[in-house]
Amino acid sequence: MSDSASFRYESNWGGCYELSIEVGTSGDAELQTLLSALWSVADMLGCFGRCDREHEYTEVPCTVASLSQSGQLVGQIRLPTGRLTVSGCTAVRGGDGSDWLDLSIPTSELDEAGIEYHADDQPFFRSAVLDDWLAGIASATFQQASFSLAIVGWMISGGADAAMLAGELPQERAMGYLLPRDGVLH
Structure with missing residues (x-):
């Protein structure tokens, strides 16, 4: 496993480009x-959870129980460029009746892969390549497991929710939105 594709190196983590999915229930x-x-859809390689020692991971089943115990499940994912890199998945268990599942790619890995995700003339980070790729993952996931909302972008977890959108996509979009309507993802 190369250093850039190893979740055991703390330097591989930091700010993240994310696919955040609102489950719709808790x-x-x-x-x-x-x-x-x-x-499965993201074709994640391996499933590891943090064990008792700091920065140490052990192979675990890809389950909610493992996610709850570890706080984060990590593995490797192949970027649109073909580069294998680290990825993490966390759950935000909502007291408001809905849980979230976040898939994140560290921006340090995007830098290493040469994937642009920001521009000086933009007030926020966006990447057409990453947005399309993560939207594709969300769409394929939706075919297997429906959800209330998915959002894509840099550090976007908690940036919107299905109740706030009330079934309508916003006119201005600082992040990508995937909103189901009548069983179809828009």
């Missing part, structure tokens, strides 16, 4: 269905 079964679909 049940373990629904979260597990979505986690399994996302891991």
Whole structure:
């Protein structure tokens, strides 16, 4: 495993480009269905969780129980460029009736891969390559496990929710939105 594709190196983590998915419920079964679909669709290699020692990981099953115990599941993912890199998945268990599942790619890895995700003339970070790639992952995941909303962008977790959007895509978009309507993802 190369250093850039190793989750054991703390320098590989930091700010992240994310696909954040609002599950729509707060049940373990629904979260597990979505986690399994996302891991499969993203073609994640390995599934590791942090053990008791800092920066040490051990192979774990890709389950909500492992995610809850470890706080984050990590593995490797192939970027649109073909480069193998680290990726992490966290859950935000909502007290408001909905859980979130976040798939993140560290921006340090995007820099290494030469994928642009910012421009001086933009007030926020965006990448057409990453947005399209992560939207494709979300769309394929939606075919296996429906969800309430997915958002894509740099450090976007918690940036919107399905209730706030009320079924309508915003006119101005600092992040990518994937909103289901009538069983179809828009």
